[in-house]
Amino acid sequence: MSETVLETRNLSRHFEGLAAVDGVSLSCRMREVHAVIGPNGAGKSTLVNLLSGDLRPSAGRVFLRGEEVTGFAPPRISHLGVGRSYQKTNVFLPFTVFENCRLAAQSRLGSSMRFFRPARRYRAVSEAAMRAIEQAGLHRQADKPVDTLSHGEQRQVEIAMALATEPSLLLLDEPLAGMGAEESLQIVELLKTLADDHAILLVEHDMDAVFALAGTLTVMVNGAVLESGEPEAVRASRAVQLAYLGDEHHE
Numbered sequence: 001m002s003e004t005v006l007e008t009r010n011l012s013r014h015f016e017g018l019a020a021v022d023g024v025s026l027s028c029r030m031r032e033v034h035a036v037i038g039p040n041g042a043g044k045s046t047l048v049n050l051l052s053g054d055l056r057p058s059a060g061r062v063f064l065r066g067e068e069v070t071g072f073a074p075p076r077i078s079h080l081g082v083g084r085s086y087q088k089t090n091v092f093l094p095f096t097v098f099e100n101c102r103l104a105a106q107s108r109l110g111s112s113m114r115f116f117r118p119a120r121r122y123r124a125v126s127e128a129a130m131r132a133i134e135q136a137g138l139h140r141q142a143d144k145p146v147d148t149l150s151h152g153e154q155r156q157v158e159i160a161m162a163l164a165t166e167p168s169l170l171l172l173d174e175p176l177a178g179m180g181a182e183e184s185l186q187i188v189e190l191l192k193t194l195a196d197d198h199a200i201l202l203v204e205h206d207m208d209a210v211f212a213l214a215g216t217l218t219v220m221v222n223g224a225v226l227e228s229g230e231p232e233a234v235r236a237s238r239a240v241q242l243a244y245l246g247d248e249h250h251e
Contacts, residue, residue: 002029002030002031002032003029003030003065004027004028004029004030004065004066005028005029005030005064005065005168005169005199006026006027006028006051006062006063006064006169006199006201007026007027007028007062007063007066008024008025008026008027008050008051008060008061008062008063009025009060009061009063010023010024010025010059010060010061011023011024011025011047011050011057011059011060011061011062012024012057012058012059012060012223013043013046013050013055013056013057013058014058019222019223019224020043020046020223021043021046021047021050021057021223022043022222022223022224023060023224023225024043024047024060024220024223024224024225025225026218026225026228028169028199028200028201028216029199030168030198030199031195031196031197031198031199032195032199032200032215032216033191033195033200033202033213033214033215033216034199034200034201034202034214034215034216034217034218035202035203035204035210035213035214035216035217035218035231036201036202036203036218036219036220037203037204037205037207037210037217037218037219037220038219038220038221038226039221039243041222042220042221042222042223043220043222043223043224044173044203044220045087045173045203046223047203047220048084048171048173048201048203050062051077051082051171051201052074052077052082052084052171053069053071053072053073053074053075053076053077054074056071057070057071064077064080064081064082064169065081065168067080075107078107078108078165078167079108081166081167081168081169082167082168082169082170082171083161083162083163083165083167083169083170083171084162084170084171084172084173085155085158085159085162085170085171085172085173085175086158086173087173087174087177089151089154089155089158090158091146091154091157091158091161092146093145093146093147094145094146094147095145095146096142096143096144096145096146097133097138097141097142097143097144097146097149097157097160098129098130098133098142098143100146100157100160100161101128101129101130101132101133101157101160101161101163101164102125102126102129102164103161104129104132104160104161104162104164104165105125105126105128105129105132105164105165105166106122106125107165108128108165108166128164128166129164130142131163131164132160132161132163132164133160135160135163135193135194136156136157136159136160136163136190137156137186137190138153138156138157138160141153150183151178151179151183152179152180152183152184152186152187155175155176155177155179155183155187156186156187156190158175159172159175159187159190159194163194167198168198168199169198169199169200169201170194170198170199170200170201171201172191172200172201172202172203172204173203174203174204174205175187175191175202175204176188176204176205176206176209177205184206184208184209187209188209188212188213191213192212192213195213200213202214210231211231211235214231215230215231216228216229216230216231217229217230217231217234217235218234219234219237219240219243221243226239226240226243227239227240
């Protein structure tokens with residue numbers, strides 16, 4: 001059994017009495033894609049924000065490799081080996097692909113006063129940026145400004161930026177959003193490759209991608225876990241059919 005990288009226990013987040021995330025317990029292992037699906041408003045993105053430190057939980061606990069990290073701020077979570085992408089593409093459009101990835105890699109240097117030296121002098125930073133670009137399949141676009149790339153390529157840049165921080169866990173929030181079929185297929189193949197060396201928690205609406213990638217599938221409804229387990233078992237659940245997937249998936 002692969003190492004458990006991420007674990008949550010009864011994780012909750014309330015907004016003025018509304019339980020956006022309600023007692024969620026799940027885990028994600030190395031070399032596994034754990035997909036989280038559910039209707040709009042189910043709490044999926046709030047869950048990712050809790051895991052990345054962008055939000056503090058109202059209750060519950062979060063563990064990385066067995067160490068409690070509940071309430072840690074995003075920079076500290078990142079330094080512990082967590083990279084993430086966002087629902088909306090979050091890149092520096094005028095900069096090249098390499099410059100975006102170099103900035104992400106540079107974020108791992110800490111707060112030493114050497115930060116004032118030119119970034120190009122940090123060979124390790126540049127090497128980490130190039131490794132991430134290669135991993136994301138963007139080596140031909142490395143010197144191109146991001147605003148000249150397609151939407152799908154810009155999403156790849158965001159994944160590359162996460163990879164440049166050298167994470168063991170990737171939190172990916174709808175990485176296929178807004179893509180056509182061909183671009184979606186490219187990202188699916190990329191994520192399959194990345195799963196060989198990472199734990200991946202994936203929030204996604206594209207069901208074809210989810211079932212192509214997921215080793216574990218969790219369905220959330222109204223902030224809580226409805227079902228979690230092997231994808232085909234979850235897919236066969238009548239409760240899941242009624243709440244989310246629809247009767248056409250039920251045989």
